Structure formats: C-alpha cells, structure tokens
Amino acid sequence: MTHTEDALPSDALAGSIATPLIDHHCHGVSAAELDFAGFQALFSESYRPPAPGTTEFQKPLGLAIRRFCAPLLDLEPSCPAEAYVERRLALGAAEVNQRFLRASGLESLLVDTGLRSSEILDVAGMAASSGRPAYEVVRIEAVAEEVAQTCGSGAAFPQAFADRLAERAANAVGLKTIVAYRCTFKIDQTAPSEAEVVAAADRWLVAASFANKWRLEDPTIVRHGLWLGGEICRQRKVPMQVHVGFGDPDVYMHACDPTHFTDFIAAMEKWEVPITLLHNYPFQREAAWLSEVFQNVYYDVGVILNYAAPMSRDILGEALEMGKFSKFLYSSDAFGLSELYYLGALLFRRGLKQVMDRWLAEDFCSLKDAEELIRLVAYENARRIYPLNP
DSSP, X not given: OOHHHHHSOTTTTHHHHTSOEEEXXXXXXXXXXXXXXXXXXXXXXXXXXXXXXXXXXXXXHHHXXXXXXXXXXXXXXXXXXXXXXXXXHHHOXXXXXXXXXXXXXXXXXXXXXXXXXXXXXXXXXXXXXXXXXXXXXXXXXXXXXXXXXXXXXXXXXXXXHHHHHHHHHTTOSEEEEOHHHHHOSOSOOSOOOHHHHHHHHHHHHHHHHHHTOOOOOOHHHHHHHHHHHHHHHHHHTOOEEXXXXXXXXXXXXXXXXXXXXXXXXXXXXXXXXXXXXXXXXXXXXXXXXXXXXXXXXXEOOTTHHHHHGGGHXXXXXXXXTTSOGGGBOOOOOOOBOHHHHHHHHHHHHHHHHXXXXXXXXXXXXXXXXXXXXXXXXXXXXXXXXXXXXX
C-alpha cells in the first residue's frame, strides 16, 4: 500500500468532483411530448429506426438512461423502457427538461444553434429551462446555407456570407465548423481565391435551387468558410470549435482523424485562434497528442461518454494519457434529450473521479494536483478561452 493510500480517505475528491461544469459544447433540447419511437430517435446517431425486434434501449446508453435517469422521474432504477417513456409523457416535456437540466450541476452552457434549430429550444429557452447562463456558438456551414438561399447569385455570395457571419458572430462566444461531416479533413486546407468561391457558389446555387436541397458539401466553399471564420475568431478573440470523429452515418470516419487537419490548425496557431476539437472518439489519443504539440489546441470527449456509459472511464483515461490538463474541456454534446445533459455530467464526474482515485492510489499525484486538474477541466480552461461573463 502506498503512502497516498494510507493518507487519503476514499472520498477525498467527493467535494471537488461536484464542482459546477461549463458545458462548452451542447445543443438545445426538445420541447415536444415524445412517444416511444420519438424518444428513441433522439438517442440514436443513425437516421434509421432500430432493427426489427430491437430497441435503442438495448445498448450502453439505453442502460444508463434506465439506471440513472429513472430516479429523477420518480421511477425505480432500471425500470422497463416503456414505463420510462410513459412517465416522461405524464410529467410533460417542460417539467422533465427542468428536472434534468437543473440536476446536471452546470455553471453555464455554450449552445451550438446550427443543428435542427427549429425543433429544439433556442439559447434563451435553454437558459430559462436550465436556470443557468447560456451562450451561442454559431455554426459556419449553417450560416452559409442560410445565405445561399437568399443571395441570388454566386457573385453576391462571398460578401453576403461575410456580412451575415460577422453579424451572427457579434454576440457569440465562438464559431463551429463541421468540415469533417461535409468533406472530411483530407482536403486542401489553403484559402481559395474569390474567383474560385464565386464559381463554386454558382454551381451550388444552381444545383440546390433545382433540387431544393441546400446542404453545403462543396469543399471550396467549406474551405472559404473556414478561413472567413478564422478571421472573425482572430478579430474577436474567440475559439473555433471543430467536429471530430463520432457522429451521424454521413461521416467517413477514416478521414475524420484530426491529424489530417494539422495544416489548418497550424495556420490558426499563427493567428492565435484556439481550436477546440469536439467529441474525438475514436481519435481521443490523437486529439490529446495535438494538444501537446500545438499551443492553440483544446479537446474533449463529449458525447461518447454517454454512448459508452459503463466504459466511459476508460475513454476518459485514454484522453488523459498524455494530453495537457490545461487543454482538456468538459462537454456533453447533448441534443434533443435533457437526459443527455444529466448523464453527460454524471458520467464525466464519475469517470474522472475514478481516474483520479487511481492516480492517487498509485501515488502519481497529490490531492492538490488532482483537485487542480478537476478545476481546470470543469471550468477554468473554458473560462480562459471563451469570453464568458463572470
């Protein structure tokens, strides 16, 4: 038995781990009254329903919802899935959302408003439901899609896009790109010329108008958005969030390793723009390495803690194998279900405490060191790079 084991009680970190968290990447929750199928759809990363004869509850996240969320709805832990959804409906979405959001122990929420925004609470709605300050993060590609539908021509697009993105960013605490979704990281990462952007916008507007589908996938315009967003982040001194890895089935996972994105990261380092790598699974080790070699790189393991549930401690441990504690952030990436906010915070605190307890038991750090690490990840790192009101 080590000296540390002798000296410290098993609950030595209980107070520190309960500290409020800044959720630096999340989304709004649904105000809809969700039936069994609708509820399941919001904790699946697939566009497809469960295979015949199965449910979404038959995976680690389903176990976690039934085990840890049921008591907040006045149900027995691990109650049947059908009973869980029935109770949720009986209480009503507004009550359910308040229960879970306010039990999550958050200091503040940084809300990405670019995904299915008409279906979920906006920033003000999230602040009201959670009882905590909420701030907006603007998604670059969503703004480009909005502008494309009204600008009229490819020639008008560059200026209209620049004006609208600057307007949207004026009160935001950061920008976000989903380049990994739209064309992967394995693209030319230099800034395109205006002529190239105009030509690409012409092609996009013609095709999108014909099909009435405005999803941005053109690499030239995505690249233009990256550099336009980078300039705004440099001027406003805010981070750029970058989706990495795990997500919907339109991700080509092999090409979403963030080490493919080092040219753009290096360019933003010269501009002193923080890059926050989101989610990262299964590339949490690569993200940690990037935080070591680039001054401007921060990272989290976000949504995967919910999806991995019983194994979330192991993923947190991998993320902390070599990554800088001063670069690691908390996020839930919760979308649609307030349960995902609650579980994200619970599993993060639980997993981080287990990792720290092991380090303490093996005499790799002092109690003071472990408490500092928790503070950094819980809120101090986010406060350092995002312009949040105290």
